[in-house]
Amino acid sequence: MPKALITGITGQDGSYLAEFLLDQGYEVVGMVRRTSTVNFDRIRQFQDRIAVVQGDLLDQVSLINILHEHRPQEVYNLAAQSFVPTSFEQPVLTGEFTALGVTRMLDAIRTVDRSIRFYQASSSEMFGKVHEVPQRETTPFHPRSPYGVAKVYGHWITINYRESYDLFACSGILFNHESPRRGLEFVTRKITHTVARIKLGLAEELRLGNLDARRDWGFAPDYVRGMWRMLQHDRPDDYVIATGETHSVREFCQEAFGHAGLDWEKHVVADPRYFRPAEVDLLVGDAGKAARVLGWKPAVTFRDLVRIMVDADLAALRQGGDHTPRVG
Numbered sequence: 001m002p003k004a005l006i007t008g009i010t011g012q013d014g015s016y017l018a019e020f021l022l023d024q025g026y027e028v029v030g031m032v033r034r035t036s037t038v039n040f041d042r043i044r045q046f047q048d049r050i051a052v053v054q055g056d057l058l059d060q061v062s063l064i065n066i067l068h069e070h071r072p073q074e075v076y077n078l079a080a081q082s083f084v085p086t087s088f089e090q091p092v093l094t095g096e097f098t099a100l101g102v103t104r105m106l107d108a109i110r111t112v113d114r115s116i117r118f119y120q121a122s123s124s125e126m127f128g129k130v131h132e133v134p135q136r137e138t139t140p141f142h143p144r145s146p147y148g149v150a151k152v153y154g155h156w157i158t159i160n161y162r163e164s165y166d167l168f169a170c171s172g173i174l175f176n177h178e179s180p181r182r183g184l185e186f187v188t189r190k191i192t193h194t195v196a197r198i199k200l201g202l203a204e205e206l207r208l209g210n211l212d213a214r215r216d217w218g219f220a221p222d223y224v225r226g227m228w229r230m231l232q233h234d235r236p237d238d239y240v241i242a243t244g245e246t247h248s249v250r251e252f253c254q255e256a257f258g259h260a261g262l263d264w265e266k267h268v269v270a271d272p273r274y275f276r277p278a279e280v281d282l283l284v285g286d287a288g289k290a291a292r293v294l295g296w297k298p299a300v301t302f303r304d305l306v307r308i309m310v311d312a313d314l315a316a317l318r319q320g321g322d323h324t325p326r327v328g
């Protein structure tokens with residue numbers, strides 16, 4: 001039975017990846033950091049089928065110990081401070097988690113077992129102020145936030161360890177991907193959750209920032225398949241994973257409110273608090289290489305994604321009242 005270690009297993013992607021790997025017959029080890037109350041909402045449904053171990057990307061000893069003790073063949077490094085606005089408020093901490101955390105894990109692998117295959121969760125935020133449309137593996141980076149800068153570091157240190165120590169290390173440049181398990185602060189989930197609250201008479205308005213920003217939004221379960229495929233290939237490489245379609249935040253609102261039978265213009269309020277010091281205006285990816293080499297393609301369209309998310313938020317609120325719904 002192959003064994004995989006997932007950092008960030010309590011996050012959106014970690015939970016879907018763990019389910020996917022369990023279905024493939026993997027033994028899954030999930031690394032979680034110590035908190036005063038547990039935050040296992042996204043992994044509760046399969047928690048008894050995985051090993052949960054404590055570790056932190058800030059603490060290299062914990063990473064080395066986990067690798068020694070559990071001996072995974074694959075490591076998926078999904079843990080990060082992943083929210084762009086927080087990276088402007090906590091730029092140093094974001095660098096510690098999201099940039100140097102990658103080096104700590106790579107060096108733990110180099111020390112313990114160089115045969116481990118490594119996946120790094122890189123991001124389309126690295127393209128930032130884009131130099132070409134659509135963006136592909138060869139497009140130059142121009143990050144626009146401390147988060148984006150940290151991800152560029154993570155991307156290059158992954159390549160550096162591959163070239164220096166012959167590690168099987170891959171960097172997946174994933175464009176935005178969403179689901180009912182997306183954190184409530186990210187724009188898609190903020191929209192679908194508030195649409196559901198408005199529909200049920202629990203809220204009146206939705207306060208948003210830049211409605212003109214465009215993103216290439218896919219469905220998270222499709223994207224975790226791409227991560228796995230990278231590590232099954234016969235040589236390590238870097239891949240863009242994206243749908244190839246771009247939509248504005250405004251279009252996402254139109255679709256989400258429309259699906260619930262609501263008029264978005266009656267409810268959406270512009271709020272300068274949600275604008276960023278520097279914005280990424282347009283992202284759209286070319287996943288041609290992943291299609292050719294890995295046979296990867298997304299299954300869920302933009303329209304279906306919005307509907308899945310709105311329906312899930314409506315169902316969760318109807319079931320649980322006006323609490324923050326259980327994710328997933």
Ligand code: NAP
Pocket residue numbers: 007008009010011012013014031032033035039055056057058077078079080081082083097121122123124173174175176177178183
């Ligand atoms: P997420 O929901 O924010 O999850 C982040 C995970 O990282 C959580 O499990 C969090 O644990 C963990 N974490 C944070 N700091 C840590 C630390 N110091 N030590 C150990 N664990 C730590 O993010 P996601 O959307 O699943 O994304 C997964 C990865 O892909 C991230 O690296 C993100 O930057 C990257 N990415 C995401 C997207 C996207 O659109 N979703 C696109 C490109 C790249 P807690 O539960 O304790 O907070």
Ligand code: GDD
Pocket residue numbers: 082083084122123124125174175176177185186187188190207208209210211213214215249274275276279280283
């Ligand atoms: N969060 C948020 N909240 N974003 C808003 C709002 C709002 O109220 N109003 C407008 N936006 C705009 C943001 O300015 C941005 O242009 C866009 O919506 C998407 O914002 P997020 O959903 O926060 O995602 P992101 O694109 O900044 O970052 C996500 O995708 C990256 C991949 O490109 C995160 O998942 C990153 O971790 C990931 O790397």
